[in-house]
Amino acid sequence: MEKEEERILRNLGWKGKGLIMSAYDAETNGHPHMDNPDDRKKEGSLRFYKPKFSYIFCDMDGTLLNSNSQITSTTAKALREASSRGVKVVIATGKTRPAVISALKMADLSGKDAIISEFSPGVFLQGLLVYGRQGREIFRRNLDPNVCREAFLYSLEHKIPLIAFSEDRCLTLFDHPLVDSLHTVYHEPKAEVIPSVELLLASVDIQKLIFLDTTEGVANTLRPYWAGATRDRATVVQAVPDMLEIVPPGSSKGSGVTMLLDHLGVTAKEIMAIGDGENDVEMLELASLGIALSNGSEKAKAVADVIGASNDEDGVADAIYRYAF
Known part of the structure; x- marks a missing residue:
């Protein structure tokens, strides 16, 4: 492609470098990632640059x-x-x-x-x-089933929705607007409501859990509690402020x-x-x-x-x- 560009530019009387060679030079002579951080390529121009x-x-x-x-x-x-x-x-x-x-x-x-x-x-x-x-x-x-059991019992006691993720499925114990939002807003599969904790745990292997609450509820109550309650059996992590995830330790x-x-x-x-x-x-x-x-x-x-x-x-x-x- 460089030779074709060079031929076209030569025919036009252009004496400088073309886009391709300029891009190659920038990659070679500067930092490979941040040599020209303000040099944003134009949409549609990436065909002239080397990845x-x-x-x-x-x-x-x-x-x-x-x-x-x-x-x-x-x-x-x-x-x-x-x-x-x-x-x-x-x-x-x-x-x-x-x-x-x-x-x-x-x-x-x-x-x-x-x-x-x-x-x-x-x-x-x-x-x-x-x-x-x-x-x-x-x-x-998979997540420790004992952690899952404790989390679902906590969910029932405090009426805080909890979702279990099992491969391509989402499962929960009760309907709630926040559970619906996981499907309607975040594109997740519609949660299946399972009638009891033991039936839910017996039906699937669970990779992770997500508590759904307000940002304040997660920060002030859920995260402090579950960071301690899981000890070395699981880890808590957040991707968004109003959800708390419980995942296997070290993952x-x-x-x-x-x-x-x-x-x-x-x-x-x-x-x-x-x-x-x-x-x-x-x-x-x-x-x-x-x-x-x-x-x-x-x-x-x-x-x-x-x-x-x-x-x-x-x-x-x-x-x-x-x-x-």
Whole structure:
């Protein structure tokens, strides 16, 4: 492509460098990621630039999705453009795979040869379910059933909704508007109401739990209590302020990404990661370039190489056009 550009420019009497060679020079002579941080590539121009990364690992809530839990047309266009240049976009999220497929379908980004499908690699449920080549499961880790039992008894006693995540299913003990919002707003599968704790625990293996409450309720009551109650049997983590997740100890999105990279034969030097939450910290630390969006948690921003635009300012698109090429 460089030779073709050179021929065209020569015929036009142009004596300087073309876009392709200028991009190559920038990559060679400066820092590979941040040589010209203000040099945002224009939409539609990525075909003139060499990708700096083989993979982009991207979070969903608060990152790829804006505050309305939607992907904007600008972000969708950036993802398609990066993908057309051979950069593989992999989702790393606390969501189920069906939730991701549902959310991306709205932007025409799901299906065969799109960003996500049932045949795509990906990291789901905070790294507790990892799918490799052809979308086949390569890792699964379950939560201690005793922790699950205690959490559901607490949910019943305090009337605080709790959701169990089991692969592609969501289960709960009672209906609640916040439970409905997990489906209507966050695209998760509609929660199945199970009549008793013991029946629920006997019917599925649970990877993680989510308490749904107000931001204040999570910060002031749920998180302090469950950080102590789980002891070394589980870990609490937050992706959004009004939800508290309980996951197996030592698990993280970053460990799931590491496992997937090993499976794919890819090194961390080949990836850029974009996230916003404390659950993205290990992934951002692992990547060659970790970008935390400006709407993100202080923990995520503290470990990031770059602080990007917010999710309501097309932060993922901005990161792709600034740093990925």
